[in-house]
Amino acid sequence: MNPTSTPSSGALEERFGRAVAARLSTGEAALPHDVAERLRAARMQALARRKPAQAHTPAVVAGRSGTAAVLGRGDWLSRLATVLPLLALLVGLVAISAWQDEQRASEMADVDAALLTDDLPPAAYTDPGFAQYLLREAAAAH
Template identity: 55%
Template sequence: MNTANTLPSELAADRFARRVTARLTSGTDDLPYDISERLRAARMQALAKRKVVVPVRRAAPAVMHSGSTAVLGGGNERGGWWSALVSAVPVMALLVGLVVINAAQDEQGNNEVAEVDAALLTDELPPAAYSDPGFVQFLKTTHTSN
């Protein structure tokens, strides 16, 4: 086995398989000949299937078309810090956009409050008149009589 290209999970699975094989082999001494031969044949079949090499799939560094959709290929999975930085740029742009939108909405709300305050202060009535319940009733009656 080439340990340079194997993953730790593959190494652990291989160690587990070797332990199970050793345990099963130690228990075959007491079995009859026909059962031990069937077990040996099954073991040979399992080993023949295990030796099948599965090709490593890698993403293509290109744009692939599938009908009316386009799929981006990633290329090398281990791009390092540069690919992490490039993938973080859209997230940062989104966050900056949200902050700008929030600031613009806050300023718009402040401008609306300032316009209402300016209208109250430049009006002929004092601001206390607007909180008077009698004035509210006066506005309702004059509005309906006009």
């Protein structure tokens, strides 16, 4: 192991477990036979409980295109639960985009309607002198 790399949490747990097991094994000879048998039975039960928990955990494998695949014994509900948040996000983004497009179109329609129904022709709004006139009128109004 390099000095710059850090061991993973799984490796640290494994190392700690081995150290505890070694320490317990050294003191086992001094224990009475009935206590040693109870400890052996407890170890066997702990190992029996640990193995099924590892067998059912799905593994995530990264693909070449940056996607991840979930492997394991998951039923279709767990796979659906994995995909459902992504699907909800996509539907939300499409809905937001459509709503923003509708808002922009509505705002442009309001501006067009105001320009076309105004007493001034649209060319007046491009005249620099008219812009100065509007600024003077706004200053006089305040």
